[in-house]
Amino acid sequence: MMVGTFATAITAAAQDVPDLQTPKSPLVLKAQGSFFVGGDLINAAAGDLGGRAAGQIVINQMYAEYMIPQGATHVPVVMIEGGGLSGKSWETTPDGRMGFDEYFVRQSHPVYVVDQVWRGRSGSDVAVFNKVRAGTLLPGELPNMIRTSAEVAWSVFRFGPSFGVPWPDEQFPVDHVVEFYKQGVPSFSILAPGAPNPNYKELSDLGIKLNGAVLMGHSQSGLFPIEAALVDTSGIKGLILAEAGAPAAYTDAQIAKLATVPILVYFSDHLGPGEQARFDAFQAFINRINAAGGNAQMLHPPALGIFGNSHMFMLDKNNLQIADLILKWIDENVDSKKVAKK
Amino acid sequence: MMVGTFATAITAAAQDVPDLQTPKSPLVLKAQGSFFVGGDLINAAAGDLGGRAAGQIVINQMYAEYMIPQGATHVPVVMIEGGGLSGKSWETTPDGRMGFDEYFVRQSHPVYVVDQVWRGRSGSDVAVFNKVRAGTLLPGELPNMIRTSAEVAWSVFRFGPSFGVPWPDEQFPVDHVVEFYKQGVPSFSILAPGAPNPNYKELSDLGIKLNGAVLMGHSQSGLFPIEAALVDTSGIKGLILAEAGAPAAYTDAQIAKLATVPILVYFSDHLGPGEQARFDAFQAFINRINAAGGNAQMLHPPALGIFGNSHMFMLDKNNLQIADLILKWIDENVDSKKVAKK
Numbered sequence: 125m126m127v128g129t130f131a132t133a134i135t136a137a138a139q140d141v142p143d144l145q146t147p148k149s150p151l152v153l154k155a156q157g158s159f160f161v162g163g164d165l166i167n168a169a170a171g172d173l174g175g176r177a178a179g180q181i182v183i184n185q186m187y188a189e190y191m192i193p194q195g196a197t198h199v200p201v202v203m204i205e206g207g208g209l210s211g212k213s214w215e216t217t218p219d220g221r222m223g224f225d226e227y228f229v230r231q232s233h234p235v236y237v238v239d240q241v242w243r244g245r246s247g248s249d250v251a252v253f254n255k256v257r258a259g260t261l262l263p264g265e266l267p268n269m270i271r272t273s274a275e276v277a278w279s280v281f282r283f284g285p286s287f288g289v290p291w292p293d294e295q296f297p298v299d300h301v302v303e304f305y306k307q308g309v310p311s312f313s314i315l316a317p318g319a320p321n322p323n324y325k326e327l328s329d330l331g332i333k334l335n336g337a338v339l340m341g342h343s344q345s346g347l348f349p350i351e352a353a354l355v356d357t358s359g360i361k362g363l364i365l366a367e368a369g370a371p372a373a374y375t376d377a378q379i380a381k382l383a384t385v386p387i388l389v390y391f392s393d394h395l396g397p398g399e400q401a402r403f404d405a406f407q408a409f410i411n412r413i414n415a416a417g418g419n420a421q422m423l424h425p426p427a428l429g430i431f432g433n434s435h436m437f438m439l440d441k442n443n444l445q446i447a448d449l450i451l452k453w454i455d456e457n458v459d460s461k462k463v464a465k466k
Numbered sequence: 467m468m469v470g471t472f473a474t475a476i477t478a479a480a481q482d483v484p485d486l487q488t489p490k491s492p493l494v495l496k497a498q499g500s501f502f503v504g505g506d507l508i509n510a511a512a513g514d515l516g517g518r519a520a521g522q523i524v525i526n527q528m529y530a531e532y533m534i535p536q537g538a539t540h541v542p543v544v545m546i547e548g549g550g551l552s553g554k555s556w557e558t559t560p561d562g563r564m565g566f567d568e569y570f571v572r573q574s575h576p577v578y579v580v581d582q583v584w585r586g587r588s589g590s591d592v593a594v595f596n597k598v599r600a601g602t603l604l605p606g607e608l609p610n611m612i613r614t615s616a617e618v619a620w621s622v623f624r625f626g627p628s629f630g631v632p633w634p635d636e637q638f639p640v641d642h643v644v645e646f647y648k649q650g651v652p653s654f655s656i657l658a659p660g661a662p663n664p665n666y667k668e669l670s671d672l673g674i675k676l677n678g679a680v681l682m683g684h685s686q687s688g689l690f691p692i693e694a695a696l697v698d699t700s701g702i703k704g705l706i707l708a709e710a711g712a713p714a715a716y717t718d719a720q721i722a723k724l725a726t727v728p729i730l731v732y733f734s735d736h737l738g739p740g741e742q743a744r745f746d747a748f749q750a751f752i753n754r755i756n757a758a759g760g761n762a763q764m765l766h767p768p769a770l771g772i773f774g775n776s777h778m779f780m781l782d783k784n785n786l787q788i789a790d791l792i793l794k795w796i797d798e799n800v801d802s803k804k805v806a807k808k
């Protein structure tokens with residue numbers, strides 16, 4: 125039954141180009157392009173490179189694409205994708221509407237969309253795969269490569285109460301859900317236990333390179349902005365933690381450091397028990413930051429009378445309404461502070 | 467010695483953001499964004515999804531990002547990356563200059579940059595990896611995951627006669643070569659013998675969706691435009707085969723089909739014996755197309771007095787000079803033909 129429904133949706137998705145919407149006014153960019161942050165030059169053995177000769181390769185680099193609006197007057201925003209996704213999740217929605225990336229640019233923010241290290245265009249080290257293939261490592265050393273099925277995504281991303289059934293007020297464009305499933309990419313994270321995740325320092329470094337930026341993480345990367353700030357706050361003007369996993373048990377010293385940066389926590393609607401527990405943990409985190417003299421807030425659209433948003437709020441039908449709330453927070457807590465200092 | 471040199475280069479690369487050049491005039495876009503072409507909805511077993519529950523996922527989709535200039539008057543161009551790379555190779559150069567994507571847009575062409583199926587943001591099926599990890603497939607079933615070392619790339623991409631030594635007239639920005647190595651991504655091609663490569667039909671489909679486009683392939687994808695045209699020429703206005711592998715032994719029927727589309731073959735400078743053999747094979751291919759009433763040409767910059775271009779001509783220091791030659795060919799052989807028909 126559902127396969128039939130989705131097969132139909134796949135056919136409809138063949139109309140993706142006509143679906144793409146053209147904004148009413150042109151987008152005027154001072155600059156756009158892409159580059160990499162960080163990366164480690166390593167000496168790879170021949171067997172590590174899939175039959176190619178031994179030699180030097182770069183691993184752990186982070187791809188970043190950017191758009192800088194003509195007359196940019198607001199703080200740059202770095203957008204980091206959630207688990208199993210690429211930077212694509214901040215771009216055009218599955219039903220062809222404007223993504224967060226362009227909308228923030230149109231509100232005078234330079235925007236940097238990254239692919240996490242080991243994902244998408246950020247490449248990855250392939251040594252483990254080739255060693256297992258050659259029999260010099262055991263198969264169990266392969267990373268666990270997760271992809272999320274349509275059925276799991278439907279409930280985990282809070283599209284509705286049961287597979288194929290949306291919430292009555294659901295904001296996710298479920299008629300184009302198969303287009304969303306196409307966003308899934310594998311992650312080749314091969315992080316030794318205790319090794320620092322290179323994403324953290326690279327995000328902190330990116331903020332420094334940009335002379336200050338707001339970092340916005342989502343879901344699996346929801347805590348990355350905190351971790352980047354704990355590496356170095358000097359390039360970080362604000363943290364946006366969207367639909368994140370539970371905050372860690374930060375030390376008082378860590379809280380004191382985080383209290384120097386404005387923090388926005390975001391949770392969508394239809395919180396299940398797991399999400400409610402994380403929501404509550406973040407409320408406690410917010411209280412602790414503010415008790416330490418910081419500035420942390422919760423943004424929860426239902427509290428403002430906005431209902432039905434999903435885990436993938438940046439793709440929801442009212443995504444620009446949510447963007448406006450986030451932009452207002454940036455304006456009042458980051459940009460206006462900068463102006464006040466002058 | 468070279469490690470020391472590259473370690474220095476890595477340090478210099480930490481200045482990548484200041485390296486990024488700002489064009490003299492703003493880029494005015496009617497629209498920009500991204501979407502997917504194609505994809506197959508499959509039922510995945512639980513073990514195939516890395517511990518997640520069984521269910522439907524989409525595989526074999528192709529990511530495409532696009533920019534449409536305000537007042538676009540020329541034919542859309544689809545750019546396809548070479549082996550071990552992502553669509554990034556058509557974007558900003560390793561030393562921060564404008565990439566082919568933006569330059570073509572600034573010459574009034576809508577541009578679509580894809581990531582090949584199984585690469586970058588196009589995701590991939592992870593079933594084989596998880597089956598090997600679980601012991602239900604033998605390690606030898608893993609794909610051979612190639613990455614190209616700095617040493618191999620230096621000669622194969624024709625940066626110079628020996629590693630670390632550029633040709634005297636070398637156009638590749640070798641002082642930023644480590645930034646180029648960061649573009650390397652693995653490919654997870656798991657194509658059953660004899661199975662059609664989904665890239666071909668999806669590129670043909672993309673041309674149809676765009677109501678006609680020029681397809682430009684490079685290196686490992688250098689023959690993809692031909693294969694896409696052999697699927698269906700109806701959406702294909704021109705083929706650009708850059709630094710490609712040797713053409714196949716096409717049948718007369720295939721040649722007759724290809725002869726209905728303008729074809730440009732491109733080879734850079736410093737051809738070694740392998741490249742010269744491919745160059746010669748393409749000259750024979752061009753002759754055969756033209757004998758069948760078609761319109762095929764060779765573009766070889768040294769024949770025009772332009773020397774020192776590398777395999778990565780789109781990143782070379784004179785990349786926009788090469789782009790102008792390609793744009794001139796499009797103008798004279800595709801766009802003007804369209805005008806003449808009116």
